Each structure stands twice: as C-alpha cells, then as structure tokens.
Amino acid sequence: MVGAGSAPLWLERALYAADAPSPRKKILVAVFQRGAADGLNVVVPHGEKAYYDLRPSIAVPRPTSGERREDAAIDLDGFFGLHPSLEPLKPLFDQRSLAIVDAVGSPDPTRSHFDAQDYMESGTPGLKATDDGWMNRALPKEPGKVSPVRAIALGPVLPRAMRGPKPAIALQSIDAFQVRNPEAARQFQQLYLESSDPVLQATGRETFEAVAMLQSVQKQSYTPAGGAEYPRGRFGDSLRQVAQLIKSDVGVEMAFADIGGWDHHVNELGQRASEGQLANLLREYGQALSAFWQDMGDRMGDVVVVTMSEFGRTARENGDRGTDHGHANYMFVMGGAVKGGKVFGQWPGLEKEQLYEGRDLALTTDFRDVLGELVARHMGNASLRGVFPGYDPKFLGLV
C-alpha cells in the first residue's frame, strides 16, 4: 500500500543527517509587502520638484527642509532619501549591505491587488495559468536527499510563490508545528501516507517529514543574538523564527514572510511624516529587517533578504490624503554579499509626460531582473529559463 517512495522517517532523517556536514547553503529570504506599498514615500525622490507638487499634503519633507530630523527624509545620495521610520536601515545602506532598486516592478498593467500579487509570486506577469511559484522553481536541483524544510513560509497558508512540485512548508510557528499526541501522530501519518488523494498524500508526507526535522529545534529556547530586538507583531515574529531556523542548520534554503496593511487610500501619513499609518508600518518593517540583520550576525554572509510589493501607488495624492493603485515601486536587497549603498535602476522622472498612463511612476526595471540575479548568482541556480519562463533577466550587479 505504501509506495516505494516512503521509507520510514527515521531512516530519511539519518540519511539527511549523514549529509549534514556539507558546506553551508546559500539562503534567500523573500518578504512580501501585501497591499501595494507607496514606494514614493518609502524611497523618497526628494531631489524631484514634481514629487512635492504632486503631494502637497503627504510628501516626506526634504532632508534640508528644516523639519525635525525624525520628520524629514534621510538622505541617501543627494536625490533619494529613506522615509524617517526606516532609520534603523540607514547604517546597513552606509556599510553597503543594503541595495535599493527603484522604479522596479511587474510590467503587467493590472492594478488589481490579487492579480498583481499572483503575477509577482508566480513570476510570470500576465500569465494566469502558471500553477507554481518562482521560489519553488528556483530551488536548486540537488542530488540525493534534501531537507524537508528547505523551503519554509511563516503563516497559516503556503504562499503562491512557494507552491509547486518541490516540498515547501507553511508553519504558523515553530512551536505549533507538531501533533501533540504521539500515538495519534503515528496513526495520522499512516493514514495520510496511504491516502488515495494525491494532494493530501503529498501534503501529509511533507508535513510529517518536516515535523520530525523540527523536533530538535522545538526543544531549544531561542534568544536572538547581538541584542537584536524584533518589533512586536506577526512580521517580527516571522523573521525571528526564520533566523532561528537558519541558525539551527536544518537545511533552510528559501524562506518567505509577509507583512500586510499597505493599502493606504486614506490618511497615509499624519500631520508629520513620522506619524500615521505608513510611518507606523514602516517602523515595524524597518525594525524587523534590522533586528534580523543583527540577530544573524556573521551568518548574513550566506543570506540575502529581498523585499517586494505588488505595485506602487499613484504619484499624485488622491482626495483623501492617500494614494490609489499605481505601477512601479521599489525593492530592497539586503545581505552580507550584497553590493549595496546605492540606489539601482533608472529614474524615469515624475513630470506628467514621464508618468505611466499619466498618473504612476513608470517602470524601468523588471522585478525578475532582481530576483533572477539573486537566484542565479546568490543561489547558484543557473537555469533561469525554468524559473522565469519566457523572460531573460538582465543583472544589475546587486551581488
């Protein structure tokens, strides 16, 4: 009844453990900002006059505006600045471990959150029929046994980006990832391995293999290193657990975490740039990324974190001190091997005729150029054609 592919778990674990001393693998962590972050207020083009004309009430003031330091953009290169809530990331930029790509995104014109997220996660803009995600396709081919937790996503559902034929695991938390009754666990395992439903069979199999793998991690308590303080909330918890799993050496190669709430149609910022919805969310996002960096320490040499959001927002503020759905956006790329300290990409300008469809930041870099470079040069997966079918990524020199 049980097929040839299902050797006892203890045996598989033993086999994997035998491989364990192999050199440390490269790791890619993807962060998705769901809801379309307003890139123009995150990476602020303070050298662009049109930016201030288009956003009379919600622009982030110039570094030289005379506003309090915490209410003005943090200058990066004389033209771009970071939103003041991202202050914890400035040192990473200065030490060239954080690269920023601007005017980047998906070339598909959709302004639907759902479609745009779907396209960015499938890695095939405009193609709805793709049924797996770019992270699943990007996992390097390995001879022999691979870790059951090589691809992990924090959260109750497996994101589109990780779905596909290679095993990928969703977990709410490391601690919750177990069946708390050993006898019942054995019975469940048997039932799922024998299920005639291929999806349930495969999910059950992946799940129990990963449960076995994580048992040792669950027994240890975890204290972030380097005095790192993750912010309260789901996103901080997610990155803390990604760090814990990576440092436990259980074979993680791809990790995914998301942070929602970026759809700011109304009152995006408060009266000051350091106040309001976007400022608060960016604080959580920036602190979590910075804490992850500190916590990982030297291990950051093997890790790259990349952040993305489905599209940008209108260059002009709307009638409610917010912004509507737009087009191009920004991405962060952070890691020990990143050649950062610079804003990559070609700035298209914000004058009326420079805007996409007369309203949004135009796109000059395809998001697959960024991801493709990380997959090929960081992860060492050279077969990009299989990861981003129909597209030939042009590397920017990020790593």
Added chain:
Amino acid sequence: MRKRALLGLGSLCFLAVAAYAAEIPKNQRILQALNRLTFGPRPGDVERVRAMGLKKWIDLELHPDRTPENPVLVEKLKALDTLAMTSDELVRDYPPPQIVRQMVAGEVPFPSDPDRRLMVQKLVARYQKRQGQANPNEPGPQEISSLLTPDQVRALRTGTPQERLAAFQALPREKQDDVIAALPAGMRQNLFAVAAPELRRRVELANGPEQVVARDLMEAKLLRAIYSNRQLDEVLVDFWFNHFNVFLDKGADHYLVTEYERDAIRPHVLGRFKDLLEATAKSPAMLFYLDNWQSAGPGNGARRGLNENYGRELLELHTLGVDGGYTQKDVTEVARCFTGWTINQPQRGGKFVFNPRLHDTGEKVVLGVKIPAGGGIEDGEKVLDILAHHASTAHFISKKLAMRFVADDPPATLVDRMARTYLKTDGDLREVMRTMIGSKEFWSVGAYRSKTKSPLEMVASAVRAVAGDVDYAIALANQVAQLGEPLYRKQEPTGYSNSGKEWMNSAGLLARMNFALQLANNRVPGVKVDAPAAGVELGSPEFQKH
C-alpha cells in the same frame, strides 16, 4: 481502489470531462447533497433526508422560510444580544474607549437601559481612574483583596470549576461586577468557562465591551453553521459575505458589520443579485471599508477628492470579474458616479446618505453607456443596474458559485448554463442555484468528494459529525482562525478562496489534526462531545474532503 486513484488525476482534461459526465451511484446522492448544501451531515441526517425524499429536501433548503428554525439555536442566539441591534445602538451600548470619553464629556448620551447605563458608568470610572481624575465620592475599580476574604479568593482561584462558580454566586449581586472587574485575566477565564450565558456576558463586558460585538458575530457564525435547520441559507450567507467581504478590524467597521451581514447580505442570498449588490453598495460597512464615503467630486471646496477604491473592487470583485472587459477609464468613471455616497457619522454607527455637495455632476461614460451630466444618486444606481445585467457578471457569479458548490475548476458548460439562467431570470439567485443543483455535473463522479473543506467547513462539520453540544462557540471560532480562516477578518477585499486546494498546506493540516484530537477529547472549551475515539477519524484525510 483503481478508480479512486484515477480521480486524483482530475487535472488531465479528458478525464475531467469524463468524470463530470459520469453520474455517482444513487446511494451517494444524499451524501453529496448533505456535503455540499450543508455544513456536513450529522448522525441520522442521511436517513432523515431519505425518509423525506431528496427532491423535497432540496426544495425546502431553497426556501428556508418554509422550515421553522431550530429552537435550540434560537435560544442560544438570544444570549448574543448584539446580533439584533443597530450599529448606533452597538456604539452606545458597547462603546469603544473614544465614545466613553465623549460620554464623559457630555457629547454623547449614556445608554437609556439602566443595566447598560450602570455598566458604562463603571467604564467611565475606570477611564477616569486612569486619567487620575476620579471623583472621590464614586468608588472606582478595587483590588480583589479589598473586595473578598482570603477564603473567598482561594475558592475562586483553586476550587473545582463548580466550587468557583458557587463561591462567585454566593456574593451579593452588586459586588459581583466589581469582583469581575478586579479578577486577574486567568481567574476571569476560569469563571467564564463554567458560567451561564448571562454571567458570561458580564465577564465579557469586563474584558472590554467592544470585544463583545466581534465575539457575538463569530459565535453566531459557528452556532448557525452547526445548529441551523436552514443549512443552505447559512452556507450562502457565508458565501455572499465572503464575496462582498468587509474587514471587521478596519476602524468604524467594527460596529458596522453586524448590521451589514444581517440586513444587507442575509435577506438577499436567494433573491435577486441586483438587490444584494445595491444593499452592499449602500451599506455603511462597505462604504467605509472601501473608502467610498470619503470620495468626492471636484469643486466641492473641501480638501477631499476622488477615491477609486470602491469603483475598482466593484468591477473586479463584486460583478464583472478582472477579465470582465473594463478599463482603467471605466474604474475612474464608476468612482465618479459614486461620489457623494457617504455615511452620516460613521464612528457613531451612522447610516448611508447621499450628499449632493460631494457628487461629481459631470457627464460619465461607463462601459460605453453615457450617464448624462446633472445626475445625483441615480448615477451610482445606474451603474449598479448596468453591472447587475452584464453578461460578464452572470458568468463571474455563476463560476464562483460553481467553485464553492461543485468543483474547484468547475466545467465551463455548467457555468454557461448557470449564466444563461442568471440572464433569463434577471439575476434570480435561487434559480441559478436550482440550475446548478439540477445539473448532471453537481451529481457527477468528478464533483463527489472532490473538494477540500475550508477551515469553517472543517470545524463545523466535525462538531456536527459527533453531535457536539456547544455551550459557547468562541473557542471554536479561534480554532477556525488557527486553521487559517479568521472569521470576519480577511483584510483584503478578495475574501477567502473558494477553491478547496488553497487550504491544503502543512500548517493548516497540523492545525486540523490537533483540533480533531482536542474536540474528541473534550478539550475545546464550550463544547461537549461523547466520541472519545473520533479524533483520528476527524483528522484523517477522508474527513478533510466533502
């Protein structure tokens, strides 16, 4: 066994077509109907439907008003008093902190009901104590040690559940509320677990009155799914709420969702789509959630302007579908038509109003139809009319229903037939359902047990399968969230997926197994079950499908 293995390969097109052409055996028909049109069969349901006749049972499900509601459910829902209240009553009787402040400032009247008034006054006392301006003549909240003797404290802390309850009930009524307010969270929870509904309510109030509104909604969703005699009606309320999703935690929506589900969604789920659409378009909950209440035309003097959030989701998610043939220009034009559709005092549970001063009176062209200049509220109504009668809407709605009720990838021929019924009957949703249930695809081998249950379906069907007795359902609602579907808390306007396979992943699967074991072992607070051996079965792969 061979046949079942073949069914797993449904993605192979020719097999799928064959599977939807092949009928299931007669003896599986009742189970198929119960699986898809209810929240899962209870012991004895198959026999009951057989005795009545399947055809008659389906007809009754399509006419829920002909079946008296289960008195057990009616009694349980009575305890959840917020369900019957209007939004402004909710704000007044279960006030959030800012309304309490306004009551203190005399800007908002206190509740007229004496019990509620007393409760709100206690909140005010607590608020003032925090502000350091308590009236020395009025007693504020006290320490537990100053309220009770050491023996009483010990009984509440360490006694059996029944001893705790007895110790509490022995206190004079006027002291009880002070004690609840002073109890540490753990002891309060212990008391909650053994309390009768009336006392539970007082404990919940001490936790924060605004929480009661959300808890009642979630509890009612579970209680109805488990106990209602009008099962299809409840499945459809869940489906249509999710189609017209709003997010409970977006500001004022916290107090607007109760009325929304009750008055905008529930009455129309087997009525005309146009009525359902219009009810949502004019609901304060939707106007707030998708920001339309703040959208304004040019030249109104205020700082406000156009906000296209609702216009876009109306086209993409509520009616035509993303491939339904509209442009960015249509989105903007639709948004202009709905300027002035706003809410009078949303933070106080306000009502829909049309404000002509915010309306863009210029000419608009929506999907090729000219809407002349000088219009008012009728501009938006005209848009709803165009959309409700559009072939893309007929198709989009039909496909979504077929996904929920027939198969994750429903056969196009079935969707086409449902869409034809939609267009022929002016969007009569009962007739669309009838076409679907009467189709050979609904009763096909391809559909039978092909769908993975959503978390709500899994939790409700498990309790029904073991005939669980639900005293209170908040712990069940928390389980649904653990499985991946926090009720009323889908932040994105897309709602949750209707495709069963979206729910299959390792986190969800482990949560399902753990829930199954807890339920069978009577470890889910508020639920009594007598089926100690059922845990493994409820967590098995078989039970995850329907």
